[in-house]
Structure formats: structure tokens, C-alpha cells
Amino acid sequence: MELYIYPTSRKKLFTNREHLRSEIKISLNQLEKGRGKHLCFCGLRKIGKTELLKYSLSEQILSSQVIYLDLEEAGLTPEAFVKYYYCMIGYWILTKGQVSPQKYHNVNFVIQEAIKNNETTIANTGLALNTELEKINIDQRYILELVFGLLESVAIEKNSFAVVFIDEFQEILQLNNFRQIKNIIALFRANLQKQNRTRYIIAGSATRILENIICDASSPIFGHFTLRHIEPFTKEDTFEFTDKLIKRLTDMEKYMVYKLTGGHPYYIYSLCNRLEIMLERYGRMEEMVKKAFVFEVCSKEGDINMHCNYVFSISLAQARGYASLRTILLELAQEDGLKLSQISRKVQRGTGEILTYLNNLINVDLLIKRDKKYYFKDQVLRYWLLKFRLGIEPMLPTDRIMNELVSELEEKYQRIATELGVAKQSEIQDVEEINITLE
Ligand SMILES: Nc1ncnc2c1ncn2[C@@H]1O[C@H](COP(=O)(O)OP(=O)(O)O)[C@@H](O)[C@H]1O
Numbered sequence: 001m002e003l004y005i006y007p008t009s010r011k012k013l014f015t016n017r018e019h020l021r022s023e024i025k026i027s028l029n030q031l032e033k034g035r036g037k038h039l040c041f042c043g044l045r046k047i048g049k050t051e052l053l054k055y056s057l058s059e060q061i062l063s064s065q066v067i068y069l070d071l072e073e074a075g076l077t078p079e080a081f082v083k084y085y086y087c088m089i090g091y092w093i094l095t096k097g098q099v100s101p102q103k104y105h106n107v108n109f110v111i112q113e114a115i116k117n118n119e120t121t122i123a124n125t126g127l128a129l130n131t132e133l134e135k136i137n138i139d140q141r142y143i144l145e146l147v148f149g150l151l152e153s154v155a156i157e158k159n160s161f162a163v164v165f166i167d168e169f170q171e172i173l174q175l176n177n178f179r180q181i182k183n184i185i186a187l188f189r190a191n192l193q194k195q196n197r198t199r200y201i202i203a204g205s206a207t208r209i210l211e212n213i214i215c216d217a218s219s220p221i222f223g224h225f226t227l228r229h230i231e232p233f234t235k236e237d238t239f240e241f242t243d244k245l246i247k248r249l250t251d252m253e254k255y256m257v258y259k260l261t262g263g264h265p266y267y268i269y270s271l272c273n274r275l276e277i278m279l280e281r282y283g284r285m286e287e288m289v290k291k292a293f294v295f296e297v298c299s300k301e302g303d304i305n306m307h308c309n310y311v312f313s314i315s316l317a318q319a320r321g322y323a324s325l326r327t328i329l330l331e332l333a334q335e336d337g338l339k340l341s342q343i344s345r346k347v348q349r350g351t352g353e354i355l356t357y358l359n360n361l362i363n364v365d366l367l368i369k370r371d372k373k374y375y376f377k378d379q380v381l382r383y384w385l386l387k388f389r390l391g392i393e394p395m396l397p398t399d400r401i402m403n404e405l406v407s408e409l410e411e412k413y414q415r416i417a418t419e420l421g422v423a424k425q426s427e428i429q430d431v432e433e434i435n436i437t438l439e
């Protein structure tokens with residue numbers, strides 16, 4: 001059975017995560033026995049959270065009532081959130097995820113489809129929701145309770161179980177900004193506690209925030225969820241994934257892929273795409289993996305560059321004190337693993353102030369602390385920063401060099417290709433020689 005949001009071609013690329021998948025399975029088996037905890041997965045951006053959720057969604061779709069919500073897609077006023085939640089329940093129950101969800105983003109459409117398919121509970125909830133939404137003073141808590149409880153009712157009716165996958169869960173906190181809601185997690189908990197047939201499997205990128213929601217004793221859902229961190233791929237996983245993406249690499253080259261990407265699945269994916277293009281255009285060349293990596297990190301066209309840029313700017317936007325934070329990061333980009341006192345000396349600020357900044361950087365997932373020393377969590381991001389150490393604007397010269405390099409390379413390739421009919425690898429390599437210093 002092919003899911004619209006997770007086609008078979010993509011599912012085939014899915015690699016490992018055996019351990020986490022078995023935890024999901026165990027948790028679902030326990031649900032049937034009335035035991036077990038809900039699950040929460042957290043990890044860096046693009047480390048594979050969504051992939052894991054969608055993969056296990058595709059494994060569960062036939063046996064239980066399964067829905068998938070992406071809170072980065074949902075509106076985050078109570079009304080918009082409730083409509084999204086309701087519509088997605090309708091979509092997943094009525095279609096089992098087989099068609100495009102587009103039409104289902106409309107409450108009235110879902111109600112009609114539910115009536116056609118004799119899903120009376122879904123239809124009636126939709127009607128109740130519409131009635132409330134038409135009022136001038138909407139009871140926001142009431143509509144939230146309507147949707148939070150709906151899937152459990154469906155599961156009871158069908159004498160089955162329900163699994164709710166919620167991606168980027170931390171976004172739900174936006175609802176705290178509304179006066180009637182105040183504490184959305186408490187409201188969520190109140191509903192969760194009434195449910196015996198529903199398992200929540202949630203994920204999110206904001207590690208610190210999720211840790212606070214899940215593991216802090218003062219959180220309303222403390223003790224209800226097990227938190228698991230999603231780590232980069234091991235060397236073996238990297239080899240397996242690389243093999244699926246690109247056939248022609250030697251073991252040494254695969255090892256380079258692993259070393260350069262640190263096993264981060266999205267970096268592996270982008271690097272292999274770039275390698276495929278290079279292989280197609282220029283054939284094999286010396287130090288091919290390194291060159292593809294530098295291109296990915298440094299060129300405007302590089303997916304890794306775009307990703308680093310995105311992560312860097314949104315992470316700093318979330319933390320306060322942009323200028324100081326950037327200075328600290330630049331110091332650490334040059335020398336990872338410094339102590340508080342060392343950083344404070346380099347940046348010429350008191351340790352108290354620096355400590356606050358460092359904690360901010362840990363909170364937004366840029367740094368980690370080990371044995372009193374601070375490190376970049378993502379070494380590729382560190383390398384990227386090192387390349388553009390003066391920020392966005394001075395990025396242009398480097399970019400220009402890279403672009404020239406590429407266009408020169410292409411020109412040369414064109415010339416050789418037309419003059420000789422075949423590309424001479426040695427000449428291309430000369431042009432493409434890039435000086436990189438990676439540890
Ligand atoms: N287990 C995996 N198997 C194969 N590819 C993966 C896996 N995890 C992640 N990827 C690759 O990395 C990309 C980003 O993963 P994604 O799950 O979207 O990250 P996140 O949700 O953590 O931001 C995916 O599009 C996919 O190409």
C-alpha cells in the first residue's frame with residue numbers, strides 16, 4: 001500500500017533505525033495490553049525524524065487508525081490548529097493516506113466525505129466544530145477537546161487502536177499565546193489521560209524545548225513520554241545509504257563520505273547527489289568526494305550550504321544577542337572544544353555573560369558541552385562557518401571564486417569535449433584543484 005506522502009521509491013531508501021523502529025513496535029504492542037508510554041524523538045534538523053515517523057506510519061497504516069500531523073504545516077491559532085487536526089483525522093481515516101490530502105484541508109469537504117462513508121462520529125464532530133466556529137465568542141478549549149478526543153472515539157467504535165504521529169511537536173506551544181488556552185500542554189495531558197487506545201509518537205528539532213516538555217518534573221506531561229535522541233548514521237549505515245544512492249563508489253570513497261558528513265543523512269544525501277552529477281559530467285576524478293563536498297558547502301547552489309545558512313540564521317534568530325553569539329561561534333569554529341574561561345578571554349567578556357550566551361547556543365542546538373568544554377554539535381556547520389567566517393555578505397567573494405571555478409571547469413569541459421570528443425581528466429583536475437583543509 002503506497003502512501004501519498006511517502007511513496008515506495010522513497011521508502012526503499014530508508015536506512016536502518018532498527019533500534020528506534022523496534023521501540024515504536026514495542027510501544028504499540030504494549031498499548032494493546034494497556035501499558036507502555038508515548039514516544040518522543042528529537043534531534044538536529046534533517047537528521048531523520050520525519051523519515052522515521054513516515055516510515056513507521058507506513059508500517060502501521062493497515063493495522064490501526066493512524067494519522068500524521070506536521071505542526072509546521074498547521075496554523076497555530078486555536079481555530080486554525082483545530083481545523084487542521086480535524087481535517088487530517090478525516091483525511092487519514094477516510095483515505096488511509098492513499099490520495100493527495102489537498103482537498104481534505106476543508107472542514108466541509110471532510111464532513112461530506114465522512115457522511116458518504118458512514119463515518120458518523122467524524123461527521124458529527126465536524127458539524128459540532130462548525131457550529132462553534134460560527135459563534136462570535138468561540139470556546140477555544142472546547143474545540144480543542146473536540147479534536148483531541150476524536151481519534152480515540154473512532155478507535156473505540158472500530159474496536160481498534162489509534163496512533164497519532166505529530167511532527168515538530170514543540171510548535172504546539174504557540175497556542176499558549178492565547179488567553180483562553182494558557183497552558184496547551186496541560187490541556188493536552190487532560191485529554192491524553194482519558195485515552196486508553198491512542199498512542200502518541202511525536203518528534204521535533206528543538207531539543208532543549210522538547211526535553212523541558214518531556215523530562216522536566218514540572219511539565220504536565222512529565223512521565224508520559226519516553227524521549228529518544230536521533231543520532232547521525234554509523235559508518236555501516238552510511239555505507240548502506242550511500243550504496244542505495246549511488247552505485248559506483250569505492251569503499252575508500254564511501255569512507256570519505258562518512259568522514260566528511262559525520263553520518264548526517266541529509267549531508268550524505270546531498271553529497272551523493274552532487275557526486276552523481278559530477279560523475280555524469282566529468283567521469284571519475286581524483287579526490288572526487290572532497291571536491292563534491294567543498295562544492296556542496298561553499299557554492300550557492302549547494303544544498304548543504306543552503307541548509308547551513310538556514311540553520312545558522314534561524315538558530316541565531318531564536319537566541320538573543322546576535323552579535324556576541326556570532327563572535328563566540330566564530331571563535332569555536334576556529335578552535336572547537338574551548339572552556340568557558342578560554343572563550344571569555346578570546347571574546348573579552350566576563351564569564352557570567354559568556355555563560356549565558358553559551359547556554360543560549362546550547363538551547364538552540366548549535367553547541368554541546370562535554371567535560372566542561374564547548375563544541376559544535378554539527379561539524380559540517382562548523383566547517384561552513386569557517387569558510388564564511390565573516391558572515392553573509394563576505395560570502396560573496398568566496399562564492400564568486402567558486403562560481404568561476406565551476407564555470408571555468410565547465411568551459412574547459414566543453415572545449416575538451418568538442419575538440420577531442422572526450423574529456424581529459426587530468427586537465428579538468430588542474431582547474432578543479434581546490435585547497436581544502438579538513439582535519
Ligand atoms: N533513515 C533514513 N534513511 C534514508 N534517508 C534518510 C533517513 N533519515 C533521513 N534521511 C534523509 O535525510 C533527509 C532529511 O530527513 P528528515 O527526516 O526530513 O529530517 P528531520 O525531520 O529530522 O528534519 C531525508 O529527506 C532523507 O533524504
Ligand SMILES: [Mg+2]
Pocket residue numbers: 046049050051167
Ligand atoms: Mg522533519
